[in-house]
Amino acid sequence: HVDHGKTTLLDTIRNTNVVAGEAGGITQQISAYQVDVAGKKITFLDTPGHAAFSAMRARGARITDIAVLIIAADDGIMPQTEECIKVARQAGVQILVAITKCDKPTANVDRVKQQLQKRGLTPEDWGGDIICCPVSGVTGEGVDSLLENILVQAEVLELQANPNRRANGYVIESELQQGLGPCATLLVEGGTLKVGDAILIGEHFGKVRALIDDRGRRIKEAPPSTPVKCTGLSGVPEAGAEFRVMLDEKRARTLAEETARERKEEELSSSKATTLDALMSRMAAEGRRELNVIVKSDTQGSLEAIVEALGQIKSEKVGLNVIGTGTGNVSLTDVKKAAAGKAIIVGFDISNDSGVQSQARHDGVRIASFRIIYELLDYVKQCMLDLIPAEFKEVVLGHAEIKAIYDIGKLGKIAGSQMLDGRLVAKEKYRILRKGEKVWDGKVQTLRHFKDEVKEVTGQQECGVCFANFEGFQTGDIIECYALEELPRSL
Known part of the structure; x- marks a missing residue:
């Protein structure tokens, strides 16, 4: 779950096993790390804990052999923790529990174990088969025993792979990086990935130009279960896609083009061509407004999470269509596409290419970029609310009775009135009631108290009212002043 200390724990594990003098201070985009424990290597995948990133966590569970479930001792099991348990069980992955924040005074390890037992995960010291390790990412206590337990589990599960064949594995994360082009973070599952290998990932292919490990060093080859960043691809592959090394680049290209063609055909058959007229008439018929x-x-994984979270926004009044997605900075092509589809562009952790802002101003396209996913979602919701027409409710402000009528040359007739209740405000709307029936509705030209023009009249005062383009009032008529208040909009 978010804020349970996953990354802090990983930092502690890496600092105790990483030579401090190495390319320190580089924040790896690869959220996969490898550590050495007693001469054996363990690869960790760090997944986000936010609710929005469920697809990422599911992908992490599919790729791994052992899932370390992190639960904070002070919070206990949270909704995302339950989701992780479900995902790990579906993927058939061995679960190991690390109870973090044990250095906090509010920590309660036994409560966490009770919660685990309720969900069918009985801790080992209570007669079950789930190993629970109390740890603290801050003080580092219990970390060694956690790593030992992971190695013990690995031995029990007899996890083995053959390094002497062509590599295959999965894409953990992918992005378009300046200076490097399309990059993919790969986790080698079997075989050894070498520089110069012809690689195929779905509809993308390429020759491995460089392999960069989780410490930012260039390496020649990556043995099984090593996380590496690979450059030299033809495009940004989907996160979670499977990769495999082909005999040569020509074969990889043929297969990639075949996959791309199949996907295009599928897309075309699924989306029946809609003409603009048909679309407009459909929208008019449904009376729904659409936000495109x-x-x-920045990365394919977060893109997937955002699109999924946007799909969760439900509204009766406004439809939400994601008409385009992509990784990398906002480009001129995106602006043109947005202008054609009357869409807004939202970015996550990216900037704009040169010339994009001026083109967007010219085409009237709104571009907003965010660093926090919840702010992005709130912005989209606000844009949807802005499409809903305003609804008003009427608030009666006050009444006055016409006592006398004066004719003042240029101004015309003025109604000399006595306040009955509330107040009369010059800028608001007015109606005249005769025996409870409405005679006229509109604005006033001037509102006077004796000779002075005033903005409002209150209490039991007398006043003179001159109505805009209306002189058919009589003594005894009631003047009613009312305002229209905008109601808060809701999806």
């Missing part, structure tokens, strides 16, 4: 959005993000 183009989503851009």
Whole structure:
């Protein structure tokens, strides 16, 4: 769950096993790390804990052999923790529990164990088969025993792979990086990935130009269960896609093009061509307003999470269509697409290419970029609310009775009135009631108290009212002043 201390724990594990003098201070985009424990290597995948990133966690569970479930001792099991348990069980992955924040005074390890037992995960010291390790990412206590337990589990499960064959594995994360082009973080599952290998990932292919490990060093080859960043691809692959090394680049290209063609055909058959007229008439018939959005993000994984979270926004009054997605900065093509589809562009952790802002101003396209996913979602919701027409409710402000009528040359007739209740405000709307029936509705030209023009009249005062373009009032008529208040909009 978010804020349970996953990354802090990993930092502690890495600092105790990483030579401090190495490319320190580089924040790896690879959220996969490898550590050495007693001469054996363990690869960790760090997944986000936010509710929005469920697809990422599911992908993490599919790729791994052992899932370490992190639960904070002070919070206990949270909704995302339950989701992780479900995902790990579906993927058939061995679960190991690390109870973090044990250095806090509010920590209660036994309560966490009780919660685990309720969900069918009985801790080992209570006669079950789930290993629970109390740890603290801050003080580092219990970390060694956690790593030992992971190695013990690995031996029990007899996890083995053959390094002497062509590599295959999964894409953990992918992005378009300046200076490097399309990059993918790969986790080698079997075989050894080498520089110069012809690689195929779905509809993308390429020759491995460089392999960069989780410490930012260039390496020649990556043995099984090593996380590496790979460059030299033809495009940004989908996160979670499977990769495999082909005999040569020509074969990889043929297969990639075949996959791309199949996907295009599928897309075309699923989306029946809608003409603009048909679309407009459909919208008019349904009476629904639509907000079109183009989503851009730094990595494929967060892009997927954002699109999924946008799909969760439900509204009766406004439809939300994601008409385009992509990784990398906002480009001129995106702006043109947004202008054509009357869409807004939202970005996550990216910037704009040169010339994009001026083009967007010219085409009237709104571009907003965010660093926090919840702010992005709130912005989209606000844009949807802005499409809903305003609804008003009427608030009666006050009444006055016409006692006398004066004719003042240029101004015309003025109604000399006595306040009955509330107040009369010059800028608001007025109606005249005769025996409870409405005679006229409109604005006033001037509102006077004796000779002075005033903005409002209150209490039991007398006043003179001159109505805009209306002189058919009589003594005894009631003047009613009312305002229209905008109601808060809701999806």
